[in-house]
Amino acid sequence: MYEFGLYFGRIRAILHVFFLVGAMACLGLGGTRSEAHELTPTIVDFRTVDTQIAMRIRMNLEAFASGMDLDTVVNTESAEQAAQYQALRILEPDALGQVAAEFAQTWLPTVEVEAAQPLTLRLEGVEVEPVGDPELPRATFLVVQADLPAGANQMTLRWPEGAGGLVLRQHDVEAPYTGFHLGGETTPLIGLLGGGQMTPGEAFAAYIPIGFDHILPQGLDHILFVLGLFFFSARLRPLLWQISAFTLAHTITLGMATLGWVTVSGAIVEPLIAASIVFVAVENIFVRKLHLWRPVVIFGFGLLHGLGFASVLGDFGLPSEAIVPALLGFNVGVELGQLTVVAIAFGLVGFWFGKHPKYRGRVAIPASATIAVVGAYWFVERVFL
Structure with missing residues (x-):
């Protein structure tokens, strides 16, 4: 009976690992690019021109027009409307x-803008990027205007439910408003003449969920890298050394790249991030003890991942008067996301099986091998495909 129980325990451990990691592998290998089908927030740039509000809405029109619920869909390939999208x-x-013009007729009225009274948004033009690589999303721009009533000096915007994330950016005023909102949310009152810049505390709080969301659920490559650190050892000390090195490094390059001090092409960064996943996973298989070089190498890989994080903030933008608090908030969100990944892995695998004498052979090595295969595929894909 004991032998049967032990055997059953091993099988259950393996099933847990492949549920956690194997599912991620299938998701990663299912598309031709690991991040090509992720949905990014809509960006609305607006300004006041004479007695009108002018907006330029940058959106993934195909996702909207195909009827996706962008509050819940993360990857276009996994959505029910994937065929219509393609x-x-x-x-x-x-x-x-x-x-786009037909879609705007019914969708624009759902974007509720008020400035002393409800405003009527009208479509003035549509700009569509070329098809390009059909595996990559393209941007469509809706050029929109609305007439302002006399004396209006403030506005609010309610972003419709199902529209996903919104980055709202004001232009041509002092202390312009910049904010991130989810579907169904209403902005605070925004001064049309400026002065709506977020306070440091508001910027810090607003950018935490942005950083967290970039890890869970959208940062599959970062998730696999963190899992590669987790499966090196079931003991806490090696994990803390590795995560500390990774955190310090990506914090440095995130700040430097976001502030414009360092610029590296994504064509270089993304393959190297994939290579970093392969390295930590393969080393898990062949190395048992935490040597000094591993935290040092992980620090180097963390520098790369920080550049990847910075590309996200490039789309969102940062409030000019609260850049540092916003950066800190984003970084806190990233760390919370990473710790959540570790907590989930520990709850599913480490807590139950981490002290088992066969943990490394039955759990950590198969999981690391799976991670390495996914990372290698991404590397080849990002370099050659």
Whole structure:
């Protein structure tokens, strides 16, 4: 009976690992690029021109027009409307422009803008990028205007439910408003003449969920790297050394890249991030003891991951008067996301099986091998495909 129980325990451990890591591998290998199908927030840049509000809305029109609920969908390939999305994705700009104009007629009224009274948004033009690589998302721009009533000096915008994340950015005023909102949320009152810049405390709090969201659920490559650190050893001390080195490094380059002090092409960074996943996973298989070089190498890989994080903030933008608090908030969100990944892995695997004498052979090595395969595929894909 004891032998049966032990055997069953081993099988259960392996099933847990492959549920956690294998599912991620299938998700990663299912697309031609690991991040090509992730949804990014819509960006609305607005300014006051004479007696009008002018907006330029940068959006993934194909995702909107196919009927995806962008509050819940993370990856276009996993959505029920994936086929409709791909059909729209390959349309030529003129054809997609017609779709965009028809879509805007019914969608713009759901974007509720008030400035002393409800405003009527009208479509003034559509700009569509070329098809390009059909595996990569393209941007469509809706040029929108609305007439302001006399004496209006403040506005609010309610972002419709199902529209996903919104980055709202004000231009051509002092202390412009910059904010991130989710579907169904309403902005605070925004001064049309400026002065709506977030306070340091508001910026810090607002950017925490942005950083967290970049890890869970959107940062699959970062998740696999953290899992590679986790499966090196079931003991706490090696994990703390590795995560500390990784955190310090990506904090440095995140700040430097976001402030414009360092610029490295994504064509270089993304393959190297994939290579970092392969390295930590393969080393898990062949190395048992935490040597000095591993935290040093992980520190170097953390510098790369920080550059990857910075590319996210490039889309969101940072409030000019609260750059440092916003950066800190984003970094806190990233750390909370990473710790959540570790906590989930520990709860599913480490807590139950970490002290078992066969943990390394039955759990850590198979999991690391799976991670290495995914990372290697991504490296080849990002360099050659």
